Amino acid sequence: HFSIDNLVKQVEGLTLEAITDKYPGCHPELNPFDLYRAHLTNVLADITGVEPKIIYPILSWTLSLDKGDLTLAAPALRIKGKKPDELAKEWAEKFPENDPLFQKPTVVNYFLSFFVRGAPIIESVIPMIRQSGSEYGHNKFLGLKDPKDASQGKKRIIVEFSSPNIAKPFHAGHLRSTIIGGFIANLYEGAGWDVIRMNYLGDWGKQYGLLALAFEKYGDDELLQKDPINHLFTLYVRINQEMTLEKEKIEERKKAGEDVTELEAQSLDEEARRYFKKMTDRDEAALAQWKRFRDLSIVRYKDTYARLNIHFDEYSGESRVSETEMDRVGKEMEEKGICQEDKGAMLVDFQKLIPGKEGKRLEKPLVRKRDGTALYLTRDISELLGRHEKYKFDKMIYVVASAQDLHLKQLFKIIELLGHKDIADKCQHINFGLVLGMSTRKGTVKFLDDILRDVADKMHETMKKNEDKYKQVEDPVGTADTLGISSVMVQDMSGKRINNYTFNMEAMTSFEGDTGPYLQYAHARVSSIKRRAGLSDDEIASADLSLLTEPHAVNIVRLLAQWPDTVKNTLNSLEPTTVLTYLFKMTHALSSSYDHLQVVGSERELMKARMALYDAAHIVLGNGMRLLGLSPVNRM
Ligand code: ARG
Structure with a gap:
């Protein structure tokens, strides 16, 4: 850790071991701010007489650099008998003039703002970032079962996301689940967890009996092989239209007083029900057919996911949930009084089970239909227990639209009522809102591929407008695709x-405003500076960083130093916007710095030092983009 050692050495008597032991989760070798926090805590403990372990966790970071790098709200130290603003003033006065890492704090009301000194942070953080590379921002300790003993192994998390329904449109909800889920999985991986990415396909239910029927009638093997997603969708739409017409006809006859028993028995609806019954009875031919649809669809999904840098460790799905298991859990629920019969069906009457508002809010979901078939919720119950059995996860996240808030609440509650509160507590629903007006230029979208193609076309048109640049891009179509995504x-x-x-x-x-192309442009611009400077890694590594004295340089590094903390905070919020906000703050600082920190054309030593700075920024920007699931481009 010799780059962080540079910083440690600045402070007399400080050792890395001492602070790592003293403060929980303090890892300056991964997070420079941990050192700043630890040192500041030591100093403030002397000044205030308050115990370090109280001070350390309440030193918080600021929203913008002009507010300092760390702040302390005096009342948080809970000292009685004196006014907080007086205390703040008193402490600021006592703060050593010549502290090696911090300037004397400023005071606004009862807030103390601490600003770091430029030189030490520049000379430690730039080398640190350049040595850590893609690891900068990772923290392998967070995912350890025991943070002090790596031999106990990693904590395991299942992130279930995307989960589209075969033969049905990949709608906005699936798009958001895919994007957010991919991000959350990356985030936990960077924090050292053992991550299982799971796609729980909607691939079961009577409608899939109908689809199989449609294939028997109108299916085309060649088309199925070539374009399974669209072919199955076309069949699905066609057979549903047919079924609607048929139903209307039967209704009319019924109204006219005719006997429709015969018609109903031969209807598509009934045939579909029978076909699906065969599937649930594990009829081999029916299942083999169904498996083909599923497998071919998965092959296609995989291509699309690859464009988004996403892979899944497991394609589970509703069809995989065992009927025997569902029967078993069903009996258990009955025995435990969790569900009850109602007109031949089985339901969970939460209002009876849980008094008050909560029970009312959870409503009365069905878990068995009158014809004995299971439902979406029934499958989720057994699936959850099965996953726990199989993976012994420490945490499981469901990334599903907020339209399913109630469904997931019901699910977790049933698991709890079954006596598995420990398992229910490990589960978390990460929800999200709607996308309004999602349509391509050719009409309403059906599949993710349509959206991505359309946006890529648009980016391609834009790129072509700048002929000179366009000529230098090696793979314009591929780049347009990346920019579109x-x-x-x-x-x-x-x-x-x-x-x-x-x-x-x-x-x-x-390209204006905080957009994907803007972020990519910022990345490509730093890449271009690197190319034009043409310095070797060794040359950059040997740069004299004390030449970086401009406020613009200091401010960029202050932001770069915040990256590991930003990632850590994001683990609490699980909000991608936390990362994006940081990246835009950083790219804005970068773009306003170029006029002040010219690289190409500057005197050689200065050029090397500035290049080291921009190289560090390039690394952090790339790490941030990859965490979000973006592929940073070097030219556009
Ligand atoms: N396939 C479902 C849908 O499209 C989403 C599945 C969510 N996950 C779950 N375990 N229920 O609505």
Whole structure:
């Protein structure tokens, strides 16, 4: 850790071991701010007489650099008998003039703001980032079962996300789940967890009996092989239209007083029910057919996910939930009085089980239909228990639209009532709002591929407008694709998850404002400086960083030093916007610095030092983008 050692050495009597032992979760070798916090705590403990372990966790970071790098609210130290603003003033006066890491604090009301000194942070953090590379921002200790003993192993998390329904449109809810879920999985991986990425396909139910029927009638093997997603969708739409017409006809005859028993028995609806019954009875031919649809669809999904840098460790799905298991759990629920019969069906009457508002809010979901078949919720119950049995996870996250808030609450509550509160407590629903007005230029979207293609076309048109640059891009179509994907993803992650947003092709593909293309442009611009400077890694590593004295340089490094803390905070909020906000703050600081910190054309030593700074920024920007699931481009 010799770069952080530079910083440690500044402070007399300080050792890395001493602070790592003293403060929980303090790892200056991964997070420079941990050192700043630890040192500041030591100093403040002397001044205030308050115990270090009280001070350390309440030193908080600021929203913008002009508010300092760390702040302390005097009342948080709970000292009685004196006014907090007086205390703040008193402490600021006592703060040593010549502290090696911090300037004398400033006081506003009862807030103390601490600003770091430029030189030490520059000379330690830039080398640290350049040595850590893609690891900068990771923290392998967070995911350890026992943070003090790595031999106990990692904690395991299942992130279930995307989960589209075969033969049905991949709608906005699936898009958001895919983007947010991919991000959350990356986040936990960087924090050292053992992450299992799971896709729980909607691939079971009577409608899939109907689909199989449609394939028997109108299916085309060649088309199925070539384009399973679209072919199955076409069949699905066609057979549903047919079924609707048929139902209307039967209704009319019924009204006219005819006997429709015969017609109903031969109807598509009934046939579909029978077909699906065969599937649930494990009829081999029916299941083999169904498995083909599923497997071919998965092959296609995988291509699309790859464009988004996403892979799944497991494609589970509703069809995989065992009927025997569901029967078993069903009996158990009955025995424990969790569900009861109601007109031949089984339901959970939460209002009876849980008094008050909570029970009322949970309503009365069905867990068995009158014909004995299971439902979405029934499958989720057995699936959850099965996953716990199989993976012994420490945590499981469901990334599902807020439209399913109630469903997941019911699910977790049933697990708890079954006597598995420990398991229910490990589960978390990460929800999100709607995307409004999602349509391509050719009409309403059906599949993710349609959206991505359309946005990529738009980016390609934009790129072509700058002929000189366009000629230098090696793979313009591929780059346009990447930029298009970035546009969609950044727009999706810009607000808080729970907020709805309007799908706006113009806004998301613009280079102005906080967009995907802007972020990519910022990355490509630093890449271009690197190319033009043409310095070797060794040359950059040997730069004399004390030449970086400009406020612009100091401010960039102050932001770069915040990255590991930002990631750690994001683990609490699980909000991609926390990362995006940071990245935009950083890219804004970068773009306003170029005029002040010229690289190419500067005197050689200065050029090396500035290049080291921009190289560090390049690394952090790339790490941040990859965490979000974006592929940073070097030219565009
Ligand atoms: N396939 C479902 C849908 O499209 C989402 C599945 C969510 N996950 C779950 N375990 N229920 O609505």
